[in-house]
Amino acid sequence: MRTKVLFAMAASAAAMIAASSAQAVEVNYIRCGSDGLDADRALIKKFETANPGATVNMESLPWGTCQDKSLKLAAAGDPASVAYMGSRTLKQLAENDLIVPVEIAEDQQKSYQPGVLNTVSYRDKFWGFPHAFSTKAMFMNCGLFEEAGIACEAPKTWDDMYAAAKTIKEKTGKAGVGLTGKDFDNTMHQFLNYLYSNGGQVIDPSTNEITLNSKNTLETLKFYGKLVEVSQDGPTAFERTQVRDLYNDGKVAMYIDGPWGRAQHKDEINEKTVPMPAGPSGVSGTLLITDSIVVFKGSGHEDVAMKFARMLTSGESQYAVDGNPGSELAPILKYEELGIEKPYYMDDPYWKVFVDPIQTGGPEPLFVDFKAMQTVMNSMIQGILLKDDTAENLVAIAAEELEEFK
Structure with missing residues (x-):
């Protein structure tokens, strides 16, 4: 009897110690933006119920400041437990030993859309759980096509696109295509849509070798420069949202944007x-x-933080983010294979153009200094738009400069 009592007392003491320890675990979560706050609050309640004693303190900050705060806290030795970060920062964070790799089992890897995990991969490890995903497509103002007397048909090749844009510019005086060239992140992003549609890449993630100096990039840069002839005036003064404004005003016939574009265009x-x-x-x-x-x-509690991060980004929790009608995000997971009947992107022609190209898409290049990489890429693009140098020289110079930041 005494032995049973001792065991009971020991078990009770262990439980009290565990509870006391658990109560001390405060998971500090920095998230970006205000979309989906209610869904996150509900998930936090679920997590805290499943992990007695653990508390999640969520801080929601504007996109312009959330990542900077996370980086500053980590650099100062007082990191958040979990944070929402652009995947472009992962290589820098990993190289500086500020984040821990995440484990994604093989069967879970198969649940992701093709190419998604490449955006968080470096040195054969995953450094984050993808949580928001976008792809790009081309929007066409059929009214301008009709005004130019041509059919509003999807261009299959760059030659088709240029020919349509040229006719629109000549017949209507409006820009056939909208170009970005401002010193902004989406200038590089817009160019990469063309590069990945021409079989090119910036860096080989498996070898960490710069692959920019290629026939594919050269063809892409030359074509981007050629589009100046049929674009809006002074493309180096424009970033994507400004091009969208021109599109909304009927001054641009074609431009590239994400799935949110539909909701931002005039009815x-x-x-x-x-x-x-x-x-x-x-x-x-x-x-x-x-x-x-x-x-x-x-x-000090990376294990608990990892549990929370995993819960945020899996199954129904992730679908609440992707499938939110107001978010207009591409699906990170193959939800039709996870038991969700008729997910939002199935049988919808609009979503088909954003989902089908995923298999042939490419990730945002991962560099230790991603801002410097972006500056190099934008300089190359601006150089061709302004005719400052030949495409051959611009590509060679950019490839050499990128070596310093990989």
Whole structure:
């Protein structure tokens, strides 16, 4: 009897210690933006119920400041437990030993859309759980096509696209295509949509070798420069949202944007949404961009933080983000294979053009200094738009400069 009492007392003491320890675990979660707050609050309640004693403190910050705060806290040795970060930052964070790799089992890997995990991969490890995903397609103002006397048909190749844009510019005086060239992140992003549709890449993630200096990039840059002839005036003064404004005002016939574009266009525009046309050395592709949930190193409770990060980004929790009618995000997971009947992107022609090219798309290139990489890429693009140098020289210079930041 005494032995049983001792065991009972020991078990009770262990439970009290565990509970006390659990109560001390505070998972500090920095998230970006205000979309989906209610869904996150509900998930936090679920997590806290499943992990007695653990508390999640969520701080929602604007996109312009959330990542900077996470980086500053980590650099100061007082990291958040979990944070929402652009996947472009993962290589830098990993190289500086600020985050821990995440484990994604093989069967779980198969649940992701093709190419999504490439956006969080570096040195054969995954450094974050993808949590928001976008692809790109081309929007066409059919009213301008009709005004120019040509059929509003999806261009299959770059030659088709240029020919249509040229006719529109000559017949209507409006820009056949909208180009971005401002010193902004989506200038590089827009160019990468063309590069990935021509079979090119910036860096080989498996070898960490710069692959920019290629026939594929050269063809792409030359074509981008050629589009100046049929674009809006002064493309180096424009980023994507400004091009969208021109499109809404009926001054641009074609431009590239994400699935959220539909909700941001004027209702009176008679438009089509079509895949990116293919370059001479590739097939229709797209830029794959993700934001991720990362687990920072040094919180002292990385195991609990990892559980929370995993819950945020799996199954129904992730579907609540992707499938939210207001979010207009591409699906990260193959939800039809996970038991969700008729997910939002199934049997919808609009979503088909954003989902089908995923298999041939490419990730945002991962560099240790991603801002420096972006500056190099934008300089190359601006150089061709302004005719500052030949495409050959611009590509060679950019490839050499990128070596310093990989």
